[in-house]
Amino acid sequence: xxxxxxxxxxxxxxxxxxxxxxxxxxxxxxxxxxxxxxxxxxxxxxxxxxxxxxxxxxxxxxxxxxxxxxxxxxxxxxxxxxxxxxxxxxxxxxxxxxxxxxxxxxxxxxxxxxxxxxxxxxxxxxxxxxxxxxxxxxxxxxxxxxxxxxxxxxxxxxxxxxxxxxxxxxxxxxxxxxxxxxxxxxxxxxxxxxxxxxxxxxxxxxxxxxxxxxxxxxxxxxxxxxxxxxxxxxxxxxxxxxxxxxxxxxxxxxxxxxxxxxxxxxxxxxxxxxxxxxxxxxxxxxxxxxxxxxxxxxxxxxxxxxxxxxxxxxxxxxxxxxxxxxxxxxxxxxxxxxxxxxxxxxxxxxxxxxxxxxxxxxxxxxxxxxxxxxxxxxxxxxxxxxxxxxxxxxxxxxxxxxxxxxxxxxxxxxxxxxxxxxxxxxxxxxxxxxxxxxxxxxxxxxxxxxxxxxxxxxxxxxxxxxxxxxxxxxxxxxxxxxxxxxxxxxxxxxxxxxxxxxxxxxxxxxxxxxxxxxxxxxxxxxxxxxxxxxxxxxxxxxxxxxxxxxxxxxxxxxxxxxxxxxxxxxxxxxxxxxxxxxxxxxxxxxxxxxxxxxxxxxxxxxxxxxxxxxxxxxxxxxxxxxxxxxxxxxxxxxxxxxxxxxxxxxxxxxxxxxxxxxxxxxxxxxxxxxxxxxxxxxxxxxxxxxxxxxxxxxxxxxxxxxxxxxxxxxxxxxxxxxxx
Numbered sequence: 133x134x135x136x137x138x139x140x141x142x143x144x145x146x147x148x149x150x151x152x153x154x155x156x157x158x159x160x161x162x163x164x165x166x167x168x169x170x171x172x173x174x175x176x177x178x179x180x181x182x183x184x185x186x187x188x189x190x191x192x193x194x195x196x197x198x199x200x201x202x203x204x205x206x207x208x209x210x211x212x213x214x215x216x217x218x219x220x221x222x223x224x225x226x227x228x229x230x231x232x233x234x235x236x237x238x239x240x241x242x243x244x245x246x247x248x249x250x251x252x253x254x255x256x257x258x259x260x261x262x263x264x265x266x267x268x269x270x271x272x273x274x275x276x277x278x279x280x281x282x283x284x285x286x287x288x289x290x291x292x293x294x295x296x297x298x299x300x301x302x303x304x305x306x307x308x309x310x311x312x313x314x315x316x317x318x319x320x321x322x323x324x325x326x327x328x329x330x331x332x333x334x335x336x337x338x339x340x341x342x343x344x345x346x347x348x349x350x351x352x353x354x355x356x357x358x359x360x361x362x363x364x365x366x367x368x369x370x371x372x373x374x375x376x377x378x379x380x381x382x383x384x385x386x387x388x389x390x391x392x393x394x395x396x397x398x399x400x401x402x403x404x405x406x407x408x409x410x411x412x413x414x415x416x417x418x419x420x421x422x423x424x425x426x427x428x429x430x431x432x433x434x435x436x437x438x439x440x441x442x443x444x445x446x447x448x449x450x451x452x453x454x455x456x457x458x459x460x461x462x463x464x465x466x467x468x469x470x471x472x473x474x475x476x477x478x479x480x481x482x483x484x485x486x487x488x489x490x491x492x493x494x495x496x497x498x499x500x501x502x503x504x505x506x507x508x509x510x511x512x513x514x515x516x517x518x519x520x521x522x523x524x525x526x527x528x529x530x531x532x533x534x535x536x537x538x539x540x541x542x543x544x545x546x547x548x549x550x551x552x553x554x555x556x557x558x559x560x561x562x563x564x565x566x567x568x569x570x571x572x573x574x575x576x577x578x579x580x581x582x583x584x585x586x587x588x589x590x591x592x593x594x595x596x597x598x599x600x601x602x603x604x605x606x607x608x609x610x611x612x613x614x615x616x617x618x619x620x621x622x623x624x625x626x627x628x629x630x631x632x633x634x635x636x637x638x639x640x641x642x643x644x645x646x647x648x649x650x651x652x653x654x655x656x657x658x659x660x661x662x663x664x665x666x667x668x669x670x671x672x673x674x675x676x677x678x679x680x681x682x683x684x685x686x687x688x689x690x691x692x693x694x695x696x697x698x699x700x701x702x703x704x705x706x707x708x709x710x711x712x713x714x715x716x717x718x719x720x721x722x723x724x725x726x727x728x729x730x731x732x733x734x735x736x737x738x739x740x741x742x743x744x745x746x747x748x749x750x751x752x753x754x755x756x757x758x759x760x761x762x763x764x765x766x767x768x769x770x771x772x773x774x775x776x777x778x779x780x781x782x783x784x785x786x787x788x789x790x791x792x793x794x795x796x797x798x799x800x801x802x803x804x805x806x807x808x809x810x811x812x813x814x815x816x817x818x819x820x821x822x823x824x825x826x827x828x829x830x831x832x833x834x835x836x837x838x839x840x841x842x843x844x845x846x847x848x849x850x851x852x853x854x855x856x
Contacts (some may be wrong), residue, residue, distance in 0.1 A: 167291045171201050171280040176272060176293040179255070179314040180304035183270060183297050186262035189304075191295060192253040192314045193217065193276055202249040203278050205235035207360055207401075209367045210243035211814070213279040215254065220273040224261025231255040233317050234402065234409050235358065243816055244368035245281075246358060253310070253317050260299070270297040279831075288831060322402040322409040327379075329403075329414035333395040338365060338386040340414050341423035342403055343379030348422075350407050352380055355429045359401035363389040373429040378422025380405070380429060388810070448610040455614020488570040489623025493616045495574020500612035503578070504605055526665050526725040526803075530673050530718050533657035534680050539576070540650035541681060547688035574616065663802055665725025672721035676714045683710035740786040745799035746807070750826060757828045759794040759852035761845075764812060764822035766801040772821045779840035788846040792853025827852045 166175040173196040183189040193215070197203060204212040219227045232254070235246040264270060271294070278289045306312060326345035331338060340357060352375040359365055369385035382403075399414040541547060658677075662670040686707035693700030743749060745762055753760045763780060765772040779785070789796055799808045801820055812822060815835065823836035825848050836848060 163292070164294045164296055166196075167293060169280075169289050169291070171198050171287060172196065172203070172278055172289050172291075174276055174278065174291050174293060176274060176295040177253075177310040177314070178295060178297055178307050179311045181298070181307045181311075182300040182304045183260050183264075184301055184304065185260060185264040185266060185299060188257055188259050189297065190255050190257050190314055190318065191272060191297070192255040192310070192317070193274070193293065194310060194313075195248065195252050195254070195278070197249055197251070197280065201280050201282050202236075202238055202245075202247045203252075203280055204245065204247040205358070206230070206232050207246060207358065207362060208279075209238075209245035209247075212245050212247065212281055215279070216277045217254075217256065218275040218277075220275075222271065222273075224263055225270070225272075226259045228257035228259075231257075231318060231321050233321055234404055237356075239368070246367070253313050255314050255317055255321075264299045266299055266301055268299050270299050271295075272297060320409070322404070322411050325408075325410040325412075327403070327410055327412050328420060329412040330417035330420055331395060331399045331414035332416065332418060333386060333390065336386070336391060338384040338390070338395070338399075339419065340382045340384060340399065341379065341420045342382075342412055342414070343376075343420045343422050346407055346410065347379040347405070349377065351375070352405055352407065352427065352429060354406045355380055355382060356404045357382055357384060357401055358404065359399060361400065363387045364399055364401075365390075374424055375427035375429055376423045376425035379420065381419065381423045382429070448607050451607045451611040452614040455611045456617060485623040489620040491568075491570025492574040492577075492623075493613075493620050495571035495576075496578055496616040497574075497609065497612045498571075499575045499578040500608050500615075501605060504608035526661060526669070527718065527722040529657055529661045530676070530721055533654050533661060533673065534677060534714070534718070535576070536650050536654035536657060537677055537680060538684060540647045540654060541684050543647035543650060544644055545688075546681075547684045547691060578612075578615070660802070661721075661725070665721065669721045669725040672717050672724055676717035676721060679710045679714040679717060683707040683714060686710065740780070740789050740796045742796045742798040745797040747811070749795070749797055753795040753797075754826050754828050757793075759792055759828065759849065760797060760824075760826040760833075761789070761794055761849065762797045762799060762822075762824040762826070762833075764799045764801060764808065764817075764820045764824075766820050775821060775823075775838075775840045779842045779845055782842050784842055785845050785849070788849040788853075792849045794849055794852060825849070825852055 164176075166173050168174075175194045177192055177194050179190040179192070195203060195215075204214050206214050208214055215230075217230065233248070233252060236248060238245040238247050238249070258272070260270060274293050276291050276293055278291070280287050280289050306315065327342050327347060328344050329340065329342040331340045333339075355373060355375075356371055357365070364387055366385035366387055371382055371384055373380055373382040375381075395416050398416070401412065403410050403412050654677075658670065658673060661673055665673075684707070686703045690700035690703035690707060693703060742763070745764075750760050750762065763772075763776070765776065788794075799805075799811070801808045801812075812820070815822060815824070821838050823838075823840065824833040825836060826833045834848065834852075836844070
């Protein structure tokens with residue numbers, strides 16, 4: 133007879149003892165009655181007071197969610213996770229699926245989620261075996277996992293729930309308040325119906341038609357579609373449509389992935405209307421007859437909360453504050469110089485000052501709304517773009533660099549804008565251009581300032597790009613007003629205007645001084661273009677800049693000659709030819725940028741060593757138990773570069789990264805990158821900078837402020853390292 137070694141016997145005994153301990157722990161954890169955490173209370177309750185052998189009983193997980201927190205529907209929407217139930221096996225007992233109540237729409241920082249707040253019941257049908265002993269009890273045990281989230285934080289809450297349900301013969305009565313609530317959920321929950329539905333994707337619109345059953349012959353006024361699958365629709369976009377004699381038509385914004393791949397599979401989900409909520413399966417196909425008519429549908433239906441005005445007002449307020457702070461961002465300083473020169477030029481003329489203030493406001497508002505319109509059109513077409521996208525295009529960067537150079541040469545007196553039209557009797561530099569000049573200053577300010585997403589501005593823009601287009605335009609309007617407000621207030625303040633110096637010869641020197649930041653802006657944009665296009669592209673752009681400078685110098689000579697009655701036709705003709713050559717060089721520079729691409733990365737010096745960002749790189753590092761610091765940046769973002777120089781590129785941060793074992797990843801958005809744009813959108817942002825710190829064991833990353841300090845980064849890395 134073979135004898136087992138003592139170690140093997142001890143091992144078996146240990147496993148048996150561990151099993152007993154785990155079973156005992158489960159019995160202790162699974163207690164009847166409510167189970168609580170700081171954010172949620174949950175309890176397993178039944179619809180009836182008892183259950184008969186061989187029958188079906190409905191039990192439900194009742195949630196009481198703390199104010200400011202929420203849980204999720206089966207499809208959580210843009211973020212989150214559905215509640216899961218893991219039932220413990222019981223002899224002869226079978227458990228059905230959750231009967232999901234109609235969810236609420238929950239806007240969170242520009243995203244749209246589907247879930248529940250307050251008190252909610254999740255019913256589950258349970259089949260009781262006929263062999264269940266009468267006058268006994270049916271023990272039910274379930275491990276429930278809730279993802280409980282606020283606007284800023286998500287916490288997984290696992291709870292062990294238990295119910296000892298009496299088994300008796302006869303028809304059981306309702307179980308008080310819980311029983312009535314469960315019955316109400318079952319009566320109003322989405323259910324199958326004799327509804328035919330089709331879906332078609334064309335022109336960037338997902339059109340869903342549904343006819344028959346309870347929809348036929350009914351005057352519908354509201355409808356909303358909740359898909360079961362992810363990546364079907366843009367959850368935050370408005371849903372519009374029309375009702376017909378036999379049903380309805382809904383026009384939905386498709387998700388980016390669906391817009392790119394096309395519609396091949398059926399679309400399943402819940403169609404919520406003002407006559408009830410129904411489960412439908414829309415197969416790809418043409419629109420159904422009778423689904424269209426004159427009745428206009430709204431997105432609001434009973435039991436479904438649309439994004440309230442609170443979120444809209446909050447986004448607009450953040451945009452207004454962001455616009456104000458945008459005046460303080462580094463890349464706006466050259467435009468501040470232009471505004472100061474324009475205001476100083478009018479001296480005590482309050483009428484001219486108000487004219488310039490309103491002109492500047494008009495230029496800012498029109499340009500912001502125009503850029504917003506372009507952005508929204510691209511979004512509707514499936515483009516993954518974000519704020520500041522105009523500086524992701526090398527030809528746009530080249531044009532802006534040359535425009536900054538032309539503005540600097542104008543301030544330096546090389547040539548004059550609108551000299552003849554302005555009637556500068558006292559000299560070409562006595563006044564800057566009037567209404568047209570003020571409007572142009574506003575336009576230029578927006579184009580140059582847009583890449584610098586100030587604090588409070590990025591969340592507001594992220595929300596705007598995920599909301600319906602009227603709300604998005606409202607947010608952009610608030611941003612424009614905030615940006616223009618300081619200059620407009622100054623122009624309408626008589627006391628301030630009277631204190632400004634009178635025009636005089638000093639303005640020649642002031643304009644020359646104010647030209648310096650414009651030259652600096654031109655150099656910065658040239659550096660951005662080099663980072664995007666490489667060495668040859670920069671050489672060609674430099675040649676274009678020389679030709680532009682020569683053309684404007686010749687134009688200035690022609691203006692002086694004409695003012696003196698000497699014609700100046702030759703100088704102006706050569707200037708025109710030089711402008712044409714400059715345009716050809718810009719085209720060649722853009723072609724070289726497309727062929728050569730950006731230069732290689734420069735070494736980090738004493739700062740931290742970085743690696744390129746990718747979702748897989750983040751997942752791999754976190755799986756190894758290492759914190760991850762991600763820097764979403766771009767070469768055209770001056771705020772990003774200041775943070776990198778002062779707070780991210782220091783030896784102290786490199787040491788903190790080494791001590792914590794963290795990985796430093798850089799997501800470079802200098803040129804358009806769909807993956808980076810999608811990640812920014814996922815975090816409710818539409819521009820850079822964005823700084824994320826992933827800590828192993830935590831579901832969501834920590835979002836660091838947009839204006840960093842070295843101490844803040846070191847402290848954050850230290851905290852992440854201590855949790856390993």
